Amino acid sequence: MPDNEALYLIDSYLKECDATVESVKDGKFVVLDATIFYPRSGGQPNDIGKMIRGGNEEFNVVFVGKFDGRISHEVDKEGLKPGDRIKCAIDWERRYTLMRYHTAAHVIASIVNRSTGALITGNQLELDKTRFDFSLENFDRAQFNHLVEEANDTLQKGIEIKTYSLPRDEAMKIPGVVKLAGALPPNIEVLRIVEIPGVDIQADGGTHVKNLKEVGQIEIVELVNKGKANRRVYFKLK
Numbered sequence: 001m002p003d004n005e006a007l008y009l010i011d012s013y014l015k016e017c018d019a020t021v022e023s024v025k026d027g028k029f030v031v032l033d034a035t036i037f038y039p040r041s042g043g044q045p046n047d048i049g050k051m052i053r054g055g056n057e058e059f060n061v062v063f064v065g066k067f068d069g070r071i072s073h074e075v076d077k078e079g080l081k082p083g084d085r086i087k088c089a090i091d092w093e094r095r096y097t098l099m100r101y102h103t104a105a106h107v108i109a110s111i112v113n114r115s116t117g118a119l120i121t122g123n124q125l126e127l128d129k130t131r132f133d134f135s136l137e138n139f140d141r142a143q144f145n146h147l148v149e150e151a152n153d154t155l156q157k158g159i160e161i162k163t164y165s166l167p168r169d170e171a172m173k174i175p176g177v178v179k180l181a182g183a184l185p186p187n188i189e190v191l192r193i194v195e196i197p198g199v200d201i202q203a204d205g206g207t208h209v210k211n212l213k214e215v216g217q218i219e220i221v222e223l224v225n226k227g228k229a230n231r232r233v234y235f236k237l238k
Helices: 092-116 142-157
Strands: 018-023 028-030 050-053 055-066 071-077 083-092 120-125 131-134 162-167 189-195 198-203 218-225 231-237
Touching: 028 198, 083 092, 092 120, 092 131, 092 142, 092 189, 092 218, 092 231, 142 218
Parallel strands: none
Antiparallel strands: 018 028, 018 083, 028 071, 050 055, 050 083, 055 071, 120 131, 131 231, 162 189, 189 198, 218 231
8 A cells, every 4th residue: 555545445435535735746746645546557547536625725636646655646736735634526437437447357357367367468447448458379259259248247246346455475375366467566565455256356456346236248349469369358338
């Protein structure tokens, strides 16, 4: 977890929170003592929204990133100062859409991995579709359509999603806990685990829905052969 408390890791459904400004760089890069804003990472776009001071003075949050272990918020104008008490409010519709896509990506990636052994080599969540790349030499489109049907059947089961922490050594004993090739920095000693019981378990620092029924259904937009053992899938939710 970053030095400034990342509340989105504790509860992805928080839409607002109170916070104190710890520092401001160049007038518009703001570090808080706690935040609900997700920083761009792991293929998941950053949250946007507002910081509100004094009940009515608004600063639009246009970008959020993680730098030197700290979450930094870029606002659209200067004026915030260390010690200011503010209210944070995220663009909830945007966040919730990304949560649905992220959970869907876990389901389909797990099913592909279990069926073919392929690892995810890249991914990018968007508001209208999601893209992921996976390592697989023999790519059978009919087989993949069958895997999508399996994923959609799974999404209708109403499985509750669990999040918890485990020491790295203990977590790494779980088969398939890392499905994104090269995604786990070596200096993380405690891993946040996202588990969809009976479906998937992964080390993951993103935001997810509470129940698979919230996701909807996966519809494949495009399947692309990117070369030897490199396949790309675009899908959207309906």
